[in-house]
Amino acid sequence: MTGADLAFWTLAAxxxxxxxxxxxxDSMVRATFFLLTSFVAVGAILLLLAASYLxxxxxxxxxxxxxxxxxxxxxxxxxxxxxxxxxxxxxxGTAVAAGVGVGAVLAAVALWVPFPHSAAAVPPSDPIAALGxxxxxxxxxxxxSAGVTLLxxxxxxxxxxxxxxxxxxxxEGSLPPGLEPGGEPxxxxxxxxxxxHTHMHMGDGTGGHMDMAMDRGGGDGSGDHDHGxxxxxxxxxx
Amino acid sequence: xxxxxxxxxxxVAVIVGGLGLGAWVxxxxxxxxxxxxxxxxxxxxPLAPLRRAAFLLVxxxxxxxxxxxxxxxxxxxxxxxxxxVGAAVVPWSARLAPADVPVGIVLWxxxxxxxxVAVFLHxxxxxxxxxxxxxxxxxxxxxxxxxxxMFVLIAAALPAESLRLSAIVASQRGLWNVVRQPLGLPLFLxxxxxxxxxxxxxxxxxxxxxxxxxxxVSGPSLLVWETGRxxxxxxxxxxxxxxxxxxxxxxxxxxxxxxxxxxxxxMALMAGLGRSTARLRTESAVTLVWVGLxxxxxxxxxxxxxxxxx
Numbered sequence: 001m002t003g004a005d006l007a008f009w010t011l012a013a014x015x016x017x018x019x020x021x022x023x024x025x026d027s028m029v030r031a032t033f034f035l036l037t038s039f040v041a042v043g044a045i046l047l048l049l050a051a052s053y054l055x056x057x058x059x060x061x062x063x064x065x066x067x068x069x070x071x072x073x074x075x076x077x078x079x080x081x082x083x084x085x086x087x088x089x090x091x092x093g094t095a096v097a098a099g100v101g102v103g104a105v106l107a108a109v110a111l112w113v114p115f116p117h118s119a120a121a122v123p124p125s126d127p128i129a130a131l132g133x134x135x136x137x138x139x140x141x142x143x144x145s146a147g148v149t150l151l152x153x154x155x156x157x158x159x160x161x162x163x164x165x166x167x168x169x170x171x172e173g174s175l176p177p178g179l180e181p182g183g184e185p186x187x188x189x190x191x192x193x194x195x196x197h198t199h200m201h202m203g204d205g206t207g208g209h210m211d212m213a214m215d216r217g218g219g220d221g222s223g224d225h226d227h228g229x230x231x232x233x234x235x236x237x238x
Numbered sequence: 239x240x241x242x243x244x245x246x247x248x249x250v251a252v253i254v255g256g257l258g259l260g261a262w263v264x265x266x267x268x269x270x271x272x273x274x275x276x277x278x279x280x281x282x283x284p285l286a287p288l289r290r291a292a293f294l295l296v297x298x299x300x301x302x303x304x305x306x307x308x309x310x311x312x313x314x315x316x317x318x319x320x321x322x323v324g325a326a327v328v329p330w331s332a333r334l335a336p337a338d339v340p341v342g343i344v345l346w347x348x349x350x351x352x353x354x355v356a357v358f359l360h361x362x363x364x365x366x367x368x369x370x371x372x373x374x375x376x377x378x379x380x381x382x383x384x385x386x387x388m389f390v391l392i393a394a395a396l397p398a399e400s401l402r403l404s405a406i407v408a409s410q411r412g413l414w415n416v417v418r419q420p421l422g423l424p425l426f427l428x429x430x431x432x433x434x435x436x437x438x439x440x441x442x443x444x445x446x447x448x449x450x451x452x453x454x455v456s457g458p459s460l461l462v463w464e465t466g467r468x469x470x471x472x473x474x475x476x477x478x479x480x481x482x483x484x485x486x487x488x489x490x491x492x493x494x495x496x497x498x499x500x501x502x503x504x505m506a507l508m509a510g511l512g513r514s515t516a517r518l519r520t521e522s523a524v525t526l527v528w529v530g531l532x533x534x535x536x537x538x539x540x541x542x543x544x545x546x547x548x
Contacts, residue, residue, distance in 0.1 A: 029362055030306070036355065053401070056344040063351035064384065067358065071377055128340060128401065 008048055015041035026085040028073050036066040053128045249336035253326050260472030261465055262287055264505050268468075271506075271513040294461035302454050306363040313360035314459055317353055317466035324349035325473040329404040331486040331493025342403035343391045346477055350387055350433060353470065354380035357435075357442050360463070361451030372450025375520055376442035379432060382527040383439070387429040389535035390422050393542040394481045407485035414484040421538035423482040425531060427507065430474040434467055436512030439523060443467075446517065475504035 019038040022031045039062035046055035089095075135143055167174045175185040244252075265287040270280035327342035329335035339345055354377060361373025395401050397418070398409035406415075416423045432439035443450040443463075452463055479485060479500035486493030518526065 029359075033309075033355070033359065040352075052339060053341045053344060056339075056341050056348050060344060060348035060351055063348060063355055064381070067351070067355055067377060067381060070358070071374070071381070 004048055008045060011041045011044050011048070014038070015045070023089065026088060028086070028088070029070050031088055032066050032070040032073070036062055039066075051127060053131060244334060244336055249326070252330065252334070252336050253322055256476075257322055257325050257469045257472055260476075260501065260505070261468035263502070264468045264471050264509065267506055267509040268513070271509040274510075275513045291461055291465075294456075294464075295458055297457040297460075299457040299459065300454055302364050302366045305365045305454075309359050309363035310455075311459065313356050313363060314455075314462040314466055316356040317360070318462060318469055320349045320353045320356060321466060321469035321473040324353075324470075325476055327403050328473075328476040328480045328497070329407060329485060330497050332404070332408070334494060335404055338402060338404050341401040343395050343401045343406070343481075346391065347384075347388055349473075350384055350429075353433060354384065357451060360455075361442065364451075364454040366454045368447050368449070368453045369451050372442050372444070372447050372453070375447075376435065376451070379439060379441050379520065379523055379527070382524055383429050383432040383531075386425055386527060386531050386535045389532075389539050390425045390429070391481065393419055393535075393539040394422055396539075396542050396546050399546075403480055403485075407480055407487065410484040410487060414482065414487075416482045416484075419482075419538060419542055421534055423478065425535055425538070426478055426482065427504075427511065428531060430471070430478065430508060431511060433474060434471045434508070434512075436471075436508065437515040438518045440512070440517045441520065441523075444517060471508055472501070472505060475508060476501045478504045 015038045018034045018041070021034045022038070025031050025034060040059050043055045043059035043062070046058060049055075163170050167176050176187045178184055179186050266282060266284065269286065270282060273280040324346055326337040327335075327339060327345055329338055357380070358373045358377040361369040361371075361376070364370075394406055394415050397415075398406040400406065400409075410418075428439070431437045432441075435442040435444065441450075443452040447453065449455075452460060455463060476497070479497060483500040483504070484496075485500070486497045488496035491499075
């Protein structure tokens with residue numbers, strides 16, 4: 001067993017074990033960076049295969065991608081630290097079926113695709129240049145179409161997902177319901193840009209109530225108050 | 239073109255020795271810059287960093303409630319390790335290149351990306367609010383300035399027609415990149431200030447967050463962290479010297495001396511800029527990078543591309 005063999009088996013074990021840990025951990029951040037460790041190990045295996053550009057590019061891109069993923073996933077969760085335990089597994093049946101299916105297809109490809117056996121067919125003198133010529137030559141149409149398709153998919157998914165808000169469609173004015181039927185929408189609204197006046201809010205319920213009553217009486221409708229904050233028990237809008 | 243491989247023992251000695259010495263010098267430079275900015279006469283106390291290191295080694299380790307202990311211990315060490323990996327690809331002369339991989343620039347990009355991950359994990363794993371805020375603030379900025387770094391470095395690789403660092407240095411024989419690509423070095427310095435969190439991009443472990451990602455860290459872990467900060471500044475300076483200031487190129491003196499002098503110059507620049515510029519607000523920094531610096535780096539890349547085609 002040579003040093004390269006030892007390195008390969010070690011890296012392969014790291015890749016598989018950390019990949020398995022992705023699904024056994026209970027934190028999004030941990031899952032993300034286990035996945036990154038798995039990818040880094042795969043990148044190092046590519047380096048062993050003398051594909052230095054692909055190896056380093058994989059490590060580089062996955063580091064950036066996993067950072068983006070951790071940042072955005074945690075940003076959208078109610079558990080911002082990602083340290084508290086949470087269930088990381090959803091739809092396990094579908095996931096297992098999809099995983100086994102895709103794994104079988106990839107294994108079939110690995111087993112039945114004819115790989116070159118003779119050394120004569122293998123190395124182009126400069127693999128980086130060969131890769132560049134392939135990307136911007138023969139396969140340019142494929143890669144450019146894939147790139148444009150991905151960009152369109154990203155824009156489309158943002159458009160589709162940003163329309164449906166928590167309180168209705170965004171283009172119809174998504175507003176939270178009132179605190180009582182027919183009441184003003186709850187929650188904080190941004191102050192109007194054209195010099196909305198500010199009130200001194202007192203800490204107790206009475207102050208808040210007076211403040212709100214004045215607001216109604218004045219009828220200015222500037223609405224730069226946190227109405228939700230005044231909804232003390234036993235106190236309703238006037 | 240490809241230099242003969244350096245014996246592994248010599249390569250390790252060069253990297254560790256260079257980074258260790260460099261980190262020590264950088265701490266002194268940083269101290270002197272602080273003195274200058276605060277109107278004192280700059281004092282050079284060569285033993286002060288070593289004394290602090292000895293103190294941190296025996297200091298008690300602080301604890302937080304339920305940290306991710308493994309990551310908390312590993313993250314600072316990873317930051318140092320990435321600095322060493324980044325420094326390894328910088329060639330000291332035409333013959334002395336510890337690890338002159340054919341895609342050195344891409345490797346450096348990976349080092350930047352993984353260093354950002356290490357800083358984030360360091361702040362995250364403490365399970366403490368201030369450290370977490372520092373981590374998020376830093377990672378949001380890191381994703382922005384890393385793009386600038388990529389375009390700037392690709393622009394430097396274009397005239398060399400190679401991603402290999404020694405080829406990029408050799409391509410500056412006639413004219414250094416700092417003159418040929420005037421946008422490159424200033425943009426790259428901005429990236430460096432972000433990567434080592436100083437000056438305008440002092441977001442990770444800054445005083446306004448009571449220490450940020452390092453707020454809860456003490457003892458040997460803090461020593462590793464502070465060593466990593468200095469070592470990353472050195473690795474970055476060596477990279478900037480090689481890519482923009484002609485690396486080992488220069489008259490009379492041998493190549494490694496030239497690289498050392500240029501690295502020292504960039505280190506002084508980093509320490510000075512770090513201490514003399516104010517921290518931006520996070521929002522302004524994000525806007526500045528996306529709206530200002532990223533288009534500038536595109537422009538630089540386009541101009542270099544046209545020059546190469548000509």
